[in-house]
Amino acid sequence: xxxxxxxxxxxxxxxxxxxxxxxxxxxxxxxxxxxxxxxxxxxxxxxxxxxxxxxxxxxxxxxxxxxxxxxxxxxxxxxxxxxxxxxxxxxxxxxxxxxxxxxxxxxxxxxxxxxxxxxxxxxxxxxxxxxxxxxxxxxxxxxxxxxxxxxxxxxxxxxxxxxxxxxxxxxxxxxxxxxxxxxxxxxxxxxxxxxxxxxxxxxxxxxxxxxxxxxxxxxxxxxxxxxxxxxxxxxxxxxxxxxxxxxxxxxxxxxxxxxxxxxxxxxxxxxxxxxxxxxxxxxxxxxxxxxxxxxxxxxxxxxxxxxxxxxxxxxxxxxxxxxxxxx
Numbered sequence: 001x002x003x004x005x006x007x008x009x010x011x012x013x014x015x016x017x018x019x020x021x022x023x024x025x026x027x028x029x030x031x032x033x034x035x036x037x038x039x040x041x042x043x044x045x046x047x048x049x050x051x052x053x054x055x056x057x058x059x060x061x062x063x064x065x066x067x068x069x070x071x072x073x074x075x076x077x078x079x080x081x082x083x084x085x086x087x088x089x090x091x092x093x094x095x096x097x098x099x100x101x102x103x104x105x106x107x108x109x110x111x112x113x114x115x116x117x118x119x120x121x122x123x124x125x126x127x128x129x130x131x132x133x134x135x136x137x138x139x140x141x142x143x144x145x146x147x148x149x150x151x152x153x154x155x156x157x158x159x160x161x162x163x164x165x166x167x168x169x170x171x172x173x174x175x176x177x178x179x180x181x182x183x184x185x186x187x188x189x190x191x192x193x194x195x196x197x198x199x200x201x202x203x204x205x206x207x208x209x210x211x212x213x214x215x216x217x218x219x220x221x222x223x224x225x226x227x228x229x230x231x232x233x234x235x236x237x238x239x240x241x242x243x244x245x246x247x248x249x250x251x252x253x254x255x256x257x258x259x260x261x262x263x264x265x266x267x268x269x270x271x272x273x274x275x276x277x278x279x280x281x282x283x284x285x286x287x288x289x290x291x292x293x294x295x296x297x298x299x300x301x302x303x304x305x306x307x308x309x310x311x312x313x314x315x316x317x318x319x320x321x322x323x324x325x326x327x
Contacts, residue, residue: 006054006055006070006086008020008054009051009052009053009054011042011043011044011052012042012052012053014041015040019040020054023036023040023053024053024054024056024073027049027050027053027073027075028073028074028075028076029076030075030076030077033046033047033049034046036049037049050072050073050074053072053073054073055070055071055072055073055084056070056071056073057069057070058070058071058083060083060092062085062087062088062090063090064085064088064090064098064100064101065085065087065088065090065100067085067086067087067088069083069084069085069092070083070084070085070086071083071084085098088100109199112199112200113196113199116194116198116199116202117193119202119204119205119207119208120191120192120193120194120208122205123191123205123208124184124190124191124208125190125191126184126187126189126190126221127187130221130222130223131186131187131188131221131222131223132222132223132224133222133223133224133227133232133235134224136188136222138241138242138244138248139248139251139252140182140183140186140188141236141239141241142241142252143179143182143183144183144188144189144236144239145236145237145238145239146169146170146179147160147169147179147180147183147189148160148233148236148237149167149237150162150165150167150168150169151165152164152165153165156229156233157219157220157229157230157232157233158192158219158220158229159192159217159218159219160189160217160218160219160220161216161217161218162214162215163215169214170256170259171256171259171260171262171263172259172262172263172266173212173214174259174262174278174283175255175256175259176213176214177212177213177214180213180214180218181213187221188220188221188222189218189219189220189221190218190219190221191213191216191217191218192217192218192219193216193217194211194215194216194217195215195216198211220232220233220236222236254287254290254291257290257294257295258283258286258287258290259283260295261286261289261290261295261298261299261302262278262282262283262286264298264299264302265282265286265302266278268302268303268306269306272306272310286298289301
């Protein structure tokens, strides 16, 4: 930003320096603008006088160039104005957009981004050795394939995201987080970046627990002797599972079914205006029910219970209203 020039306004050019000093002193002392304008024959309106007066020096120095700061004139009853630097254009305000402030903001943002990236690498980066594709077990393969198929069309081996995806990874966000954590812990994927808005809130590794894993970007941590990265990506889209036991399939189905039931509970309860607070204990109860009942049977049972509860609630409300009328 160019230095600000300090020159007398043309509407004060007919006054001597001594008269200008006298005008400024009397203005700051609180004299009425109308009288000053008339006495000094200044061509301006009453509220415009302050814009014609030259600024005055302060005892403060600029934080960037260390030059003396200046401030616009003000009356005793007025709010104090922000100080500013004639040399670099800096203004003592959190909204200042001078070149130095913009550069400081850029450097601060860059440092924060680097700090967050270090925390991400410390928390989510995989071991140096990549997983061999042939060693990925069936359960890992099921979740990894679902993870890839749910990603958006722009995703690739080294940049997987879900911002523009029209597919769901799982029935609800809780299972999304569980699947992603499972794949990270298995060293099959690792996080490469998070949305910029998280940079302002992350100060330590513990803050990473609060981020939404579904909005982050990932890369695969897999290698294979037969395929390159594109080949690995394509092979995982619809993989050929090795022989898998009925028990393994049933366990995977139970997890999916439990979260489908949980999502149904959340939607139904919120639909009647109740904020539902999900806990692990709720999911444990649902898992116990799913051991003996199908998802559709759970839907029917919960709907019946909810309907009965609403009927009882309406009866109680009606009884209370009739009691109030009698009173």
